[in-house]
Amino acid sequence: MAVAELGAVVLDCPDPHALAAFYAEVLGGTVRDQGEWVDLTLAGGQTLAFQAAPGFVPPKWPSPEHSQQFHLDLDVPDLDAAERAVLALGATPLETEDRTRSFRVYADPAGHPFCLCAG
Incomplete structure (x- = not known):
């Protein structure tokens, strides 16, 4: 029995909005802006997320x-x-x-x- 399920793969970056836009163009999906955190939900339901990281x-x-x-x-x-x-x-x-x-x-x-x- 699994202990957990994978929620999202999160990429730290200096500009989560710009990186989410790049991957949305590459992979498709829907971007959901949450300020310093941006989710990209792909057609299969997987989530690729982007988080602002000062000093990245x-x-x-x-x-x-x-x-x-x-x-x-x-x-x-x-x-x-x-x-x-x-x-x-x-x-x-x-x-x-x-x-x-x-x-x-x-x-x-x-x-x-x-x-x-x-x-």
Whole structure:
């Protein structure tokens, strides 16, 4: 028997409204503004939330000295089309060497790593 259910994945960031808007463009869903906390409820019912974090320092990736903590894997039907879309929305490529893999690594506008994965 489980002790708990996952309520939301929460990303600390300097501007929760801007980061919620980025992920709403990437993933769809409904944004609910609660001041320094913003929820993005996705079509499947999952919640990705964004919390204001004064003094936020983005993860460094890749870095042998600093763990990235976690990242999001986002399944897409077309890697090239999805890449063009996330770059236009403000993502930054973190790896560009091997374009033959089934995934590509980016940072969102606040610096959190995420992968686009061929789905």
